[in-house]
Amino acid sequence: MADERIRVLLAKPGLDGHDRGVKVIARALRDAGMEVIYTGLRQTPEQVVSASLQEDVDAIGLSILSGAHMTLFPRVVELARQAGLDDVIIFGGGIIPDEDIPRLKELGVSEIFTPGTRMEDIIAYIRQHARRAQS
Amino acid sequence: MSATDVTNRLQEAEMEWEERTLKPVLKKTPESRQVFTTTSLAPVERLYTPNSLPDFDYETDLGFPGQPPYTRGIHATGYRGKLWTMRQFAGFGSAFDTNQRFKYLLEHGQTGLSTAFDLPTLMGYDSDHPFSEGEVGKCGVAISSLADMEVLFDGIPLEQVTTSMTINAPASMILAMFLVVAEKQGADWQRVGGTLQNDILKEYIAQKEWIYPPRQAMRLIVDTVEFCTKEAPKFNPISISGYHIREAGSTALQELAFTLRDGIEYVQYCVNHGLDVDDFAPRLSFFFNSHNDFFEEIAKYRAARRIWHKVMTERFGAKSPRSWALRFHTQTAGVSLTAQQPLNNIVRVAIQALAGVLGGTQSLHTDAYDEALALPSDEAALIALRTQQIIAHESGAANVVDPLGGSYFIEKLTREMEEGAFDYFRKIDDFGGMIEAIDAGFPQREIQDSAYHYQLAVDSKDKIIVGLNDYVMKDEPVQIPLLQIDESTAKLQAERLAKLRAERDGKRVAETLKALTDGARQGHNTMYLLLDCVRAYATLGEMCDALRPVYGEYQEPAF
Numbered sequence: 001m002a003d004e005r006i007r008v009l010l011a012k013p014g015l016d017g018h019d020r021g022v023k024v025i026a027r028a029l030r031d032a033g034m035e036v037i038y039t040g041l042r043q044t045p046e047q048v049v050s051a052s053l054q055e056d057v058d059a060i061g062l063s064i065l066s067g068a069h070m071t072l073f074p075r076v077v078e079l080a081r082q083a084g085l086d087d088v089i090i091f092g093g094g095i096i097p098d099e100d101i102p103r104l105k106e107l108g109v110s111e112i113f114t115p116g117t118r119m120e121d122i123i124a125y126i127r128q129h130a131r132r133a134q135s
Numbered sequence: 136m137s138a139t140d141v142t143n144r145l146q147e148a149e150m151e152w153e154e155r156t157l158k159p160v161l162k163k164t165p166e167s168r169q170v171f172t173t174t175s176l177a178p179v180e181r182l183y184t185p186n187s188l189p190d191f192d193y194e195t196d197l198g199f200p201g202q203p204p205y206t207r208g209i210h211a212t213g214y215r216g217k218l219w220t221m222r223q224f225a226g227f228g229s230a231f232d233t234n235q236r237f238k239y240l241l242e243h244g245q246t247g248l249s250t251a252f253d254l255p256t257l258m259g260y261d262s263d264h265p266f267s268e269g270e271v272g273k274c275g276v277a278i279s280s281l282a283d284m285e286v287l288f289d290g291i292p293l294e295q296v297t298t299s300m301t302i303n304a305p306a307s308m309i310l311a312m313f314l315v316v317a318e319k320q321g322a323d324w325q326r327v328g329g330t331l332q333n334d335i336l337k338e339y340i341a342q343k344e345w346i347y348p349p350r351q352a353m354r355l356i357v358d359t360v361e362f363c364t365k366e367a368p369k370f371n372p373i374s375i376s377g378y379h380i381r382e383a384g385s386t387a388l389q390e391l392a393f394t395l396r397d398g399i400e401y402v403q404y405c406v407n408h409g410l411d412v413d414d415f416a417p418r419l420s421f422f423f424n425s426h427n428d429f430f431e432e433i434a435k436y437r438a439a440r441r442i443w444h445k446v447m448t449e450r451f452g453a454k455s456p457r458s459w460a461l462r463f464h465t466q467t468a469g470v471s472l473t474a475q476q477p478l479n480n481i482v483r484v485a486i487q488a489l490a491g492v493l494g495g496t497q498s499l500h501t502d503a504y505d506e507a508l509a510l511p512s513d514e515a516a517l518i519a520l521r522t523q524q525i526i527a528h529e530s531g532a533a534n535v536v537d538p539l540g541g542s543y544f545i546e547k548l549t550r551e552m553e554e555g556a557f558d559y560f561r562k563i564d565d566f567g568g569m570i571e572a573i574d575a576g577f578p579q580r581e582i583q584d585s586a587y588h589y590q591l592a593v594d595s596k597d598k599i600i601v602g603l604n605d606y607v608m609k610d611e612p613v614q615i616p617l618l619q620i621d622e623s624t625a626k627l628q629a630e631r632l633a634k635l636r637a638e639r640d641g642k643r644v645a646e647t648l649k650a651l652t653d654g655a656r657q658g659h660n661t662m663y664l665l666l667d668c669v670r671a672y673a674t675l676g677e678m679c680d681a682l683r684p685v686y687g688e689y690q691e692p693a694f
Contacts, residue, residue: 015254015270017343020384020470023583024590040691041343042266066254067509067620071269095474097508097617115474115507116603118594 006130009057011039011048013076016066021093021115025061028119034126045075049083057088058130064094069104077108087131093117142185149186174428174598175386176588177551183543191546196441200536203448205440206549208495209460213536214527219491220498221523222299222464226251226276227510228624230286233276237291239513245520248291249299249500251275252309257344259305259679262628272624274510275301279628280674282635284312285319294322298329299374299464299498304346306333307359308678311665314367330371330420330464333359336397336569337376340578341383343691346679349570351686355661356401357408362662364415371420373401374464380578381424382470384586387435390424391552392559393569393578395442399560400569402451412451416458420497425487426468432487433539434548436494439463441549442556465491466500472507476602477615480504485522492532493539499523509617576692632674639672647671648681655685 010026012019019041026038037055039048052060060080062073073092080090092104093113101112110129113122136144170178180187198204201211210216223240225248226233237248253275255267261279262271271277278284288298293316302309310331317327335352338345345352356373363372377385377394385393398419406412421439425432443461447453467487472480481504488501501519503511511519527533539545566572573579592598599605647668654664661682668678 015258015260015266015344016274017338018383019343020382020586024384024587027583027587028590040693066270067273068254068269095507095509116600118604119590120594 004132005033005035006059006126006132007035007037007055007057008059008061008126008130009037009039009048009052009055010061010063011043011051011076012041012063013043013045013048013072014064014066014068015042016064016068017041018065018094019063021065022061022063025063025093025119025122029123029126032123034123045072045079048076049079049085052080052085052088053083058132059126060085060088060090062090062092064092064096067095069094069096070100073104073109074107081108089126089129089131091125093122142189145184146186149184173387173431174426175388175431175585176592177386177388177431179544179548183547185543187543187547188550196546196550197540203456203459204444205460206437207537207540209440209462209497211536213495214492214533215536218527218533219496219523220247220297221245221520221527222247222249222498222500223516223520224249224251224299224301224466224500225511225516226253227274227618228272228276228620229627230276230278230283232272232624234287234289234291236513236516237287240516240520241291241296243517243520244524247297247299247498250287250301252300252302253277254344255279256309256675257302257304259308259346259675261632261674261676262625263632264676267625269622271622271628273620277624277628278309278312278675279632280635281312281315281669281672282631283628284309284316288313288316288320292322293317293320293329294326299332300329301332303332303335303338303342304344304352305675305679306331306335307355307662308665308669308675310359310370310372311662311669312675315666315669324367326369327367328369330374331359332376332422333373334376334397334422336400336573337379337394339573339689339691340380340393340397341385341582342379345689347682347686348689349573352689353401353404353570354655354686355682357404357410358660358662360401360405360415360418361408361410361660363418364410366662368418371418372415374420374422375401376422378422378424378466380582381426381468383582384470384589385582386585387426387428387431388552388555389559389578389581389585391435391439391442392556394421394423395439395446395556396560396563396569398443399446399450402447403568406451412447412453413455413458416447416451416453417455417460421461421463423463423465423491423496424468425465425491425494427471427483427487429486429490430544430548432490433494434545434552436463436465436491436496437537437540437545437549438552438556440495442553462497464498464500465494465496467491467502469502469506472502472504473600473603474507476608476611477504477508479602480507481518481522484519485526488522489526489530489532492526493537495537505615505617508615510620512616512618514616574692635672635674643671644668644673644677648673648677651678651681652685655682
């Protein structure tokens with residue numbers, strides 16, 4: 001049987017290079033037993049979705065600290081749904097003002113984690129919602 | 136009584152104190168934890184005494200301010216002659232928006248300017264490049280050509296106000312734009328002062344905004360140093376920065392060590408190019424973070440000066456005292472600010488700023504309390520500036536030179552910082568230099584490890600962050616006004632760029648860009664060629680593109 005570990009793709013769309021958070025999360029998820037694919041910096045939404053398809057992931061985590069989240073998060077969701085990634089959860093993190101969160105959720109982002117979130121809360125969220133965890 | 140006798144007597148006295156006074160107290164009321172640590176998770180002792188500093192020698196370890204080894208500061212009178220420069224980092228939206236903010240800050244008593252550019256500008260893309268979508272004007276000002284730079288500094292006399300520009304990969308292009316604006320104002324380049332960040336090494340290590348590979352990028356930096364030494368001698372061509380290294384998660388020691396080792400790399404490259412160290416070293420400046428742990432930060436700044444003096448004299452044989460004195464800018468730690476109970480950040484910033492002042496900073500940026508949420512609003516930016524003014528005029532911190540000098544704790548920490556930094560220098564030298572260490576991923580991995588351990592300490596409440604993992608409020612009452620940046624800047628920039636491309640002399644642009652490519656290939660100093668491109672209104676993106684065929688592009692290795 002195939003590996004039943006939860007597979008998470010972590011990506012940084014957009015131009016900002018603030019990868020402290022995404023790298024800490026990558027390590028925390030790995031330590032929690034998940035398979036983590038980190039795309040590196042400056043991936044276009046197209047690249048993120050294509051990598052998610054190839055890697056057969058259960059969850060996509062996006063990190064943006066530049067303020068471009070309202071443009072780039074919805075784009076990834078839209079392309080992912082077009083590509084048939086319907087049961088893949090897409091969550092985000094970064095400097096995201098509270099008032100943007102409802103709109104992002106309407107547009108299909110499943111959860112937003114803002115600064116101060118505990119690593120174990122993110123782990124618990126993925127365990128609860130990821131496809132492979134539920135099957 | 137001889138010195139040895141005094142030392143022995145003090146050691147006995149301390150042991151006696153431990154036995155008679157300390158032990159009964161510990162028995163009755165144990166301490167709240169086994170080990171106490173700094174923000175960097177470095178352990179600290181209960182008490183420091185002269186016994187903590189064996190072989191301490193006032194003259195060689197500290198000396199007097201304005202004299203080697205500069206532990207007590209680079210000015211004999213500290214801040215009594217001149218306060219630090221209050222230099223608030225600002226930039227958002229279009230050049231029109233940021234020009235207004237600059238004028239607002241100058242009207243309220245700020246004494247120097249500091250420019251934040253948006254991400255497309257930092258990466259060398261024009262505002263209308265596809266990669267710029269969603270990013271234009273968001274975390275800084277959008278500058279795509281001389282036309283934008285003219286607006287940015289409209290009505291600001293560049294001969295009188297010094298300007299700092301936080302730009303790295305395309306630093307020489309932005310410097311060229313700045314100097315052409317100065318030229319058009321009728322200012323004399325020999326008298327224009329300011330600072331270019333132009334520190335590409337910490338980009339590969341921490342901030343990750345690069346274009347070209349390290350060794351090629353170093354050629355541009357050597358060009359700017361050579362150029363400024365000759366043509367703009369009051370301009371600091373590099374601000375060697377630990378700020379971003381710290382923000383990426385390093386410890387205070389790693390910030391200090393990697394930053395100064397970057398400095399060594401720049402000096403070495405310039406010397407290898409044939410420059411005389413004393414011709415350019417006096418214009419190198421540094422930029423450090425000020426984080427939460429008050430004493431650790433102060434020790435870091437004092438150690439930085441002492442180390443740099445040693446490096447410049449022993450490693451590079453610099454003869455001018457101006458080359459030996461490390462000057463630095465400080466910014467309070469953005470990463471320490473919390474989105475929760477944001478007004479608490481005003482207090483954090485005040486403590487961090489005070490550490491910078493007690494550490495002897497030459498200029499200071501205080502973060503605005505709303506920066507964990509957005510770019511600063513006018514109100515938040517003003518409180519940040521007022522914080523510095525209160526420290527300067529009300530706290531008494533500026534009255535005395537190096538007021539913490541001689542504190543057993545501070546002197547011990549300073550010594551540990553110095554020793555730790557030299558240990559890191561040896562490791563990096565063993566790789567063959569900083570660029571080789573970066574190739575191997577050494578500083579990057581060190582920082583990632585520290586960031587992860589810090590997060591574990593916060594998550595486990597080993598480190599308490601007020602309002603974040605303790606003293607949490609369920610329904611926070613405070614609503615603060617946030618600065619909103621919409622997409623109108625992107626639209627404005629696209630229109631301005633279209634107009635510029637239609638109206639400028641296209642033939643002249645093409646010729647100057649070709650001269651840039653050819654000149655770079657032949658190893659000519661690129662600054663003079665860039666100035667010609669800028670005068671012809673070539674865009675930032677075009678200039679960066681013209682060098683790609685010569686230098687190539689950097690791809691980050693996976694770590």
